[in-house]
Amino acid sequence: MPASVLFVLAHPDLTISRANRAIAATARGIEGIDVLDLYDEYPDLFVDGGAERRRIEAVSAIVFQMPFFWYSGPSLLKEWMDRTFTSRWAYGQGGHRAQGKSLTVSITTGSDSGAWAPTGIHGAPAEDYLKPYHQFARFCGMHWHDPFVLHASRTVSDESLAHHIGRLREHLEALAAKAE
């Protein structure tokens, strides 16, 4: 069975990320999910747009898994979006190839949830900063799913991490099953 979910993992150094490593391992264990480790696939940051478009055409759901760097995903994810979701393919004349697919964004942040309160150092919930991704999905005609957010990813207890991964796993399995 060809994969029906494209799981885009954007972390420049998985060896130092407990949460992203565990999440990636979970995704790899689910049938029907194609895990694309961006920094592994493109160590030189040179994204092959054509190949990526073919990859997306084959699936019905896309998941972004990433740490939150400066209120956004790591830069290679943006490069991947720029090179892949191009005019006359994702939008514009004849461009509706991503339409109808779903997009789930799953992020990990270093600060605890208090930092994302209106009085915290970040001043707003992390979800607010995902607005560009939300609008990106809307612009391409993709269904937006509520994002998954894991705070304090380095210090979170094993139990909370496992709980978070469990929720994410359920979602991924549902995506993979729905596409069959």
Added chain:
Amino acid sequence: MDTSLLFAIFVLLAAIVALVPLSRFFGLSTILGYLAAGILVGPYGLRLISDTDTIRHVSEFGVVMMLFLVGLELQPAEIWRMRNKVMGLGLSQFVLTALIVAALAHQLGVSWQVATIVGLTLSMSSTAIALQTIAQRSIMQTDAGRGGLAILLVQDIAVIPVLAAIPLLSFSGGTPEVPTNIWDPAQWRVAAEIVGVFVLTILAGRYLVRPVLRFVAETGVREGFTALALALVVGASVLMMQIGLSPALGAFMGGVLLADSEYRHELEGTLEPFKGLLLGLFFISVGMSIAFSVLYAQPLEIIGVVLGLMAVKGLVLFALATLFRMHLADRILMAILLCQGGEFAFLVLQFARDQGSLAQSGYEFLIVAVALSMLLTPLLIFAFDKLVAPRIGTRSATRAPDTIDTRQKVIVLGYGRFGQIVTRMLRAQGYEMTLIDDDPAQIELVKRFGVKVFYGDGGRLDLLDAAGAADAQLIVIAVGERERITAIAQMVRRHFPKVKVAARAVDRSHAHDLMDAGVDIAERETFHSAVSLGTRALVALGYLPHKANRLAHAFVRHDYRILNESRDLRHDETAYVGYMRSSIEMLNEVMRADRSEHGENAAGDWMDDFTDIDNGRQDRTE
């Protein structure tokens, strides 16, 4: 020719052939096979060789050769790197064991002088047994392996002061009960002589032997080098005998003085074929030297001393290993590895006897005890493997990924223009590398820049073995000629299947040959520099640097694909030519696709605020 000598050689070889594979077959160490062969043909077995002179010669030459190779392993840099273990583990093992053994011996009624000699002698372990076991089990990187090596290093070095001290502990004349006045200048003379000769050998090694080695290496006559290596061993031995010391000590010092030279690996490689057999001969001589008459005469005393010795040494080692927080399996293994008496005991005891510090009966008794403890060690290791290891798990399975300080070795063959660049990158990351080149002029040149390159032919298996290729993580083949690279790659792949191999390829078809040989990485030597120049040419022609770089990336990726896909076709000329022709069209497509497959340019076209810049070109003069 003397037929009895030939007969002795034949008997020894036949015994090896008969017993060594047999011990292997039963899963026992080959050392046990050699020892058994020695007992079998010796004066207490079939008496095939009962001539004590032959035994002594065989044993002496075996020890001489082994100590030369042990000395060759003793690099100052290596010792420095392990200084914490050497100072902590090694020194405390030696001092502690010597003290306990000496105290016990004194308790048993031996004079304090003899007790000191016995303590110092028996605290040394068998380098031959331990190193061979460590190598055979490839545990050099484990705590047990490194700790064992540190302890052996200290013992190896301690031999020199111990030998120097023995004359001071000796008895005057033939009456062993009257201690000498240790302030007697005659006793100090021998000690001074030993130290003086050692200093002299170091100076000779640096200023005399190395230039000769270089000269012989430059002539390129291989037998010349082999002869020189053997001449060094024998010469150093003769020198020592001249001043009344053991020839084995001379060989050991000869090895030490060459340990730091760039010819170390070549020497090791040259002597390697002799080493295995001579080590075997050494163990055989140990087997032969087990005087069963002594064992019959004082069975309980001997057994008590052997078991007591092994228990004391083992417990000291175990306690120290615990102190150094080793894993339980490592602690036990290290305690077993080093709990026996060593070959230095033969050397030191003989010297002590000749100096009159030790009576003949005591000498024989101790030799038998040491030999028996060496015989028991392989059995203990066997028992450890079968009984202990399965229960506690040999390695700590839950250990986190290794930290960076235990880097595996990288071996670079060829230190020319190509190898130098590779090496600089890896060195900047803290990798320690063994560099090997066969051009003495080049070695001399880079030496001035502080880079140590070993002289040797990277295509020789024995040399790679000596350089530790079996335990290396990566071997980089960066020598110059196409055929030579291929030959080395094939050889390395055949003999060291687990090691990663990165090879320099001359061109595309050579890269194919290397891929067929099974290398992990093959990189064409001119490819990336040409791409780089092409990229800069595009920039000079007015392309935006980023655009030119993207085109270069696309080109490189395309070319790697061609390299892989054409590999299977290359023996079919028509198909190959056809494929290569179509690949040109493919390339044009790839280069265009980066821009125009869907009107793509990074976010180009997006809301019309990004003006297309005409295929990346831009008029810089505008």
